[in-house]
Amino acid sequence: MIVVILLISRYRKRGKQLPNDANMPPVATWRRFSYLELFQATDGFSENNLIGRGSFGSVYKARIQDGMEVAVKVFHLQCGGVFKSFDVECEVMKSIRHRNLIKIISTCSNDDFKALVLEYMPHGSLEKCLYSSNCVLDIFQRLNIMIDVAAALEYLHFGYSAPVIHCDLKPSNVLLDDNMVAHLSDFGIAKLLTGEDQSKSQTQTLATIGYMAPEYGREGRVSTNGDVYSFGIMLMETFTKKKPTDKIFAGEMTLKYWVSNLLPISVMEIVDANLLSREDKHFAAKEQCVSFVFNLAMECTVESAEQRINAKEIVTRLLKIRDSLLICTRESKLN
Numbered sequence: 001m002i003v004v005i006l007l008i009s010r011y012r013k014r015g016k017q018l019p020n021d022a023n024m025p026p027v028a029t030w031r032r033f034s035y036l037e038l039f040q041a042t043d044g045f046s047e048n049n050l051i052g053r054g055s056f057g058s059v060y061k062a063r064i065q066d067g068m069e070v071a072v073k074v075f076h077l078q079c080g081g082v083f084k085s086f087d088v089e090c091e092v093m094k095s096i097r098h099r100n101l102i103k104i105i106s107t108c109s110n111d112d113f114k115a116l117v118l119e120y121m122p123h124g125s126l127e128k129c130l131y132s133s134n135c136v137l138d139i140f141q142r143l144n145i146m147i148d149v150a151a152a153l154e155y156l157h158f159g160y161s162a163p164v165i166h167c168d169l170k171p172s173n174v175l176l177d178d179n180m181v182a183h184l185s186d187f188g189i190a191k192l193l194t195g196e197d198q199s200k201s202q203t204q205t206l207a208t209i210g211y212m213a214p215e216y217g218r219e220g221r222v223s224t225n226g227d228v229y230s231f232g233i234m235l236m237e238t239f240t241k242k243k244p245t246d247k248i249f250a251g252e253m254t255l256k257y258w259v260s261n262l263l264p265i266s267v268m269e270i271v272d273a274n275l276l277s278r279e280d281k282h283f284a285a286k287e288q289c290v291s292f293v294f295n296l297a298m299e300c301t302v303e304s305a306e307q308r309i310n311a312k313e314i315v316t317r318l319l320k321i322r323d324s325l326l327i328c329t330r331e332s333k334l335n
Contacts (some may be wrong), residue, residue, distance in 0.1 A: 033108045038062065038072050038115055045074065051124065052172070056085045056188050061120060069120040070105055077114065085188035086114045092187040096160055100152035102175060102185035121183060123176035130171060130241055139275050139286055141180055142238050143293075143322045148182035149174055150318055153231060153311040157224045165191040165222050169230035170211045171237060191222050210244030210255070215305050225305035231314065232256075232300025239293055241272035256301050259294055267291050285328035292321045 041062035042049050052059040057075040064070055075082050086109070093104045093116075106117040126145060129135040137145070149169075156164040166173075166187065173186040213229035215221045233244055236259050242248075244255040262270050271290050276283065296317050299309050309317075 031106055033106050033117055035108060035113050038108055042072055054186060056082045071118040071120045073116040073118060075114040077112065088190055089116065089187045092164060092190045096164060098152055098155045100148045100183055102183045121175035121177050123180060125172045126174040126176065127171035129176060136274055139289065143318065145182045146235055146238060147315065147318045147322065149184060150311055150314045152184040153227055154315050157311045162192055163224050165224055166227050167191055167222055168208055169227055169234055170208050171234060213305065214303060223305060225308050228300050228308045228311065232297040235293060235297040239272060239290055240270055260298055263294055264291055270294065282329050285325055289321055289325040
């Protein structure tokens with residue numbers, strides 16, 4: 001029992017929020033990079049160093065003069081809205097600091113070139129890990145990753161002077177470091193709620209199809225509840241290994257509907273086959289864990305935005321789910 005308590009304590013320390021990162025220098029101390037420095041650090045923005053592409057830019061692996069590996073996000077200036085995206089990302093990231101948020105190291109900005117210099121994440125994105133044959137995430141890794149993302153959301157929604165809405169939660173925007181700790185990235189379309197605002201409306205829908213909340217798609221209304229909805233979809237995807245845009249989902253059949261239709265009887269039909277095996281001596285505990293995860297995802301994605309749970313509750317629930325599974329698996333090993 002002592003061993004189990006120590007293990008839970010270790011896991012809880014891993015998932016604990018750190019609202020301020022003492023190792024991150026204040027924005028005022030950042031050294032700006034020149035275009036030439038970034039050009040040389042990426043071998044001329046070589047395709048060999050390209051590690052990702054998004055709506056507003058491309059991301060390259062780079063090695064700066066002191067030998068430090070970084071990621072350079074180069075904005076596509078020909079895209080509509082890219083200048084605003086750059087400004088928003090700089091504005092948001094200069095003000096918020098948390099262990100599960102990607103850190104901006106520096107910037108490069110002139111009339112015809114804009115880039116952010118970011119922490120480099122060796123394990124790439126959650127999307128890459130989920131769908132790569134070279135990476136198989138076990139049940140605890142997936143739980144820990146989603147706890148990390150939920151902790152980042154809790155900080156954005158409750159830990160800052162005004163709620164920050166990410167607006168584009170999806171596996172490709174969750175990056176994994178050396179220790180498989182998750183960092184939420186890409187704040188290019190984030191919104192900052194000020195005053196008495198509980199939501200904002202916008203005429204242009206920029207979030208990703210499949211992950212956006214229904215009220216965002218219908219009315220352009222963004223709120224913290226919309227982030228929770230996107231988190232719920234991502235939670236389903238992480239444990240089913242099925243994208244909401246998969247070909248099997250068309251018309252009325254969505255990832256959410258498919259999962260809810262098969263719960264609670266047919267968990268084995270829903271879950272990623274790599275996570276559950278009837279031959280596993282911990283099968284019952286893992287099946288119950290996955291069932292709890294899917295039930296939580298359902299609560300995140302209820303149709304009415306006001307009835308969804310919030311990020312604080314998500315963190316608490318996921319920690320309980322993980323700790324219960326940890327106790328079950330460790331106790332059986334001790335017996």
